[in-house]
Amino acid sequence: MASFGWKRKIGEKVSKATSQQFEAEAADDKGLVDNDDDVDWLHATKRKKEILLEDCMEKSKQLKDEGARLAENRRYWEAVHKWDEALQLTPEDATLYEMKSQVLMALHEMFPAVHAAEMAIQRNPRSWEAWQTLGRAQLGLGEIGLAIRSFQVALHIYPMSPELWKEDLTWARKLHEQQKKATKTKAMQAEAKEADVAHESIPDYDFESDEIVAVCAAIAEKEKTVSATKTVVIVSASGTVETIIEKEECTTTPDDAVFIRAR
DSSP states (O other), rough: OOOOOOOOOTTTTTTTHHHHHHHHHHHHHHHHHHHHHHHHHHHHHHHHHHHHHHHHHHHHHHHHHHHHHHHTTTTTHHHHHHHHHHHHHHHTOHHHHHHHHHHHHHHHHHHHHHHHHHHHHOTTTTTTHHHHHHHHHHTTTTTTTHHHHHHHHHHHOTOOOIIIIIIHHHHHHHHHHHHHHHHHHHHHHHHHHHHHHOOOOOOOOOOTTTTHHHHHHHHHHHHHHHHEEEEEEEOOOSSOEEEEEOOOOOOOOOOGGGGGGOO
């Protein structure tokens, strides 16, 4: 019958160096596990951001569609509010600004409409719809020259649009010609008015009235009195000064009949 002895412990004959090597490898394995945890955390954070962004885009699209339906039903201010909420979620969406500009024009809010169209162009300069909307808003402000330029840029981006050719650009050019003619006519009228003021005729006085005749008679009488009296100063060789007053006799008396009436 075999006798029992003490079971030798595992590792009892393992050297100290080998034991230290095992411990180092175990520490490396633990470090790898920790690194895997860090990678998983970063991946989770990135994925969370992606999900949040997708949610924002989905919510923005929903608000955009709701605003479009409201605008089709002529509930313009409600549509603007919906698109403003969508812009809080996706501020770089040029389409939202372009749609907002169209609705603001329908509300006759031309300055905000121009601003919204400009914001759309800043976010997407290649959008011919944004340039077209900007041109229409500028027409609403009376900026015909700027509107023509905006329509030309839109045509440069998308030259196959018949709407831009036949409606927008043609109409803007027609308005520009009318504006030039109106300016020219106004300038001619101003020149004519200045000429009339410069060559204004003499006032039509009534030279046959009794008052005018009486005044003329008084002036003639005064001139006769002055001319009838003459003063002569004589200085002699010795230095003596002598003043002699001579009076001329007038045989005729002025009469009203002497004056010739004008007319």
